[in-house]
Amino acid sequence: MSRILDIFTKDALETARANNTYRSMRLMETPESSRVKIRMPNGASQEQILLASNSYLDLANIDELKQAMAQAVLEWGTGSGGARLTTGNKTPHQELEEFIAKFKGEESAITFNTGYMANVGTISALCGKNDFIFSDELNHASIIDGIRLSRAKCFVYKHNDMADLQRVIQEAEKSRAESVLPAPRKLIVTDAVFSMDGDLANLPELMRVAKENDCLLMIDEAHATGVLGKTGRGLAEHYGCAHADVTVGTLSKAVAAEGGFVAGPKQLTEFLKNKSRSFIFTTAMAPAVAVAACNNLRYIDVHPERVQNLRDNVKFFCEALQREGVNVEQSPSAIVPIVIGDEAKAMQISAKLQEQGILIPAIRYPTVAKGQARLRASLMATHAKEELEFAATKIAEIL
Numbered sequence: 499m500s501r502i503l504d505i506f507t508k509d510a511l512e513t514a515r516a517n518n519t520y521r522s523m524r525l526m527e528t529p530e531s532s533r534v535k536i537r538m539p540n541g542a543s544q545e546q547i548l549l550a551s552n553s554y555l556d557l558a559n560i561d562e563l564k565q566a567m568a569q570a571v572l573e574w575g576t577g578s579g580g581a582r583l584t585t586g587n588k589t590p591h592q593e594l595e596e597f598i599a600k601f602k603g604e605e606s607a608i609t610f611n612t613g614y615m616a617n618v619g620t621i622s623a624l625c626g627k628n629d630f631i632f633s634d635e636l637n638h639a640s641i642i643d644g645i646r647l648s649r650a651k652c653f654v655y656k657h658n659d660m661a662d663l664q665r666v667i668q669e670a671e672k673s674r675a676e677s678v679l680p681a682p683r684k685l686i687v688t689d690a691v692f693s694m695d696g697d698l699a700n701l702p703e704l705m706r707v708a709k710e711n712d713c714l715l716m717i718d719e720a721h722a723t724g725v726l727g728k729t730g731r732g733l734a735e736h737y738g739c740a741h742a743d744v745t746v747g748t749l750s751k752a753v754a755a756e757g758g759f760v761a762g763p764k765q766l767t768e769f770l771k772n773k774s775r776s777f778i779f780t781t782a783m784a785p786a787v788a789v790a791a792c793n794n795l796r797y798i799d800v801h802p803e804r805v806q807n808l809r810d811n812v813k814f815f816c817e818a819l820q821r822e823g824v825n826v827e828q829s830p831s832a833i834v835p836i837v838i839g840d841e842a843k844a845m846q847i848s849a850k851l852q853e854q855g856i857l858i859p860a861i862r863y864p865t866v867a868k869g870q871a872r873l874r875a876s877l878m879a880t881h882a883k884e885e886l887e888f889a890a891t892k893i894a895e896i897l
């Protein structure tokens with residue numbers, strides 16, 4: 499390694515080690531499901547109850563869905579060969595977008611290669627240097643990066659605090675009154691389910707504030723699609739209210755494929771096709787992935803009981819933890835955070851759980867604020883009640 503590369507990289511790694519925030523990857527030796535085998539630090543394989551997956555409905559391993567994807571590879575090959583606007587656009591992409599629009603109850607949808615790219619590409623296309631963006635303080639990194647890329651002026655409001663949102667909108671209006679620039683456009687953007695806390699954005703209230711202040715409202719349903727609402731349609735179904743102006747989502751979590759999407763009026767998706775750089779300047783997702791995403795979404799459509807099983811499991815697990823004296827709230831999503839605080843302690847607890855065959859990662863700074871380290875448990879529709887009971891007992895014991 500060159501001396502210059504050492505200068506670029508060494509300090510950051512040493513600081514991360516010293517702060518217990520050094521990241522390394524766990525090796526999983528079996529496919530994603532409610533039980534997996536992982537490689538332990540001593541090199542041995544060990545079975546674990548997986549309480550850490552985003553594959554909330556456990557669709558990655560269903561035979562008929564795997565076979566459908568394999569068939570799609572045989573039919574469509576291994577890659578798309580081009581960007582959507584050049585040669586990459588194939589029938590599966592179009593069918594997937596049509597189905598997402600139908601599933602979400604929107605006029606139209608557009609897909610991206612990841613949810614990350616959907617957020618970055620949408621925000622930076624919608625907003626520019628003179629615009630205002632109002633962002634929840636716990637929004638996902640992909641929203642934050644989209645805001646940075648847009649170069650709009652960002653006003654962060656306190657988590658889920660509508661009074662504070664109103665306050666920052668007024669603050670922004672005041673700064674605008676003193677400016678000679680043309681009137682800015684205003685965007686409110688929020689996660690639907692907050693990824694490290696599992697709580698929900700208050701969609702009806704956000705819609706009211708957006709309407710009263712002439713703001714566009716964008717919701718990221720990464721952890722809401724396939725999870726919230728009776729049939730997994732997301733946040734609007736949960737509240738029984740209308741949709742936000744712009745709905746972003748991912749196909750990589752409950753849908754158990756890969757990709758991101760934006761759903762909304764046709765004018766929005768046409769705009770993104772023309773203006774979103776993370777849509778335009780990248781190779782289209784492999785057609786077989788689009789087929790898989792579409793089939794998996796169809797599966798959710800005809801198996802709403804899977805969404806209900808997930809909800810039952812979350813309720814059961816939270817109640818079991820509470821019975822054991824663990825300080826958790828009933829989660830409205832599939833994510834159950836157990837806040838520890840200290841980074842090193844969270845790591846130790848996670849490692850001890852792993853020794854007992856329970857995989858719950860410790861989430862640390864910078865993913866959450868310093869001193870807010872936590873075990874982030876996430877549940878699947880297919881966990882057995884005995885597994886959840888066992889995990890709750892062990893968590894309480896180790897805590």
Ligand SMILES: Cc1ncc(COP(=O)(O)O)c(C=O)c1O
Binds near residue numbers: 612
């Ligand atoms: C709230 C939120 N938005 C967007 C993403 C990005 O989605 P993807 O994994 O499909 O890139 C994630 C997770 O990774 C997320 O938690």
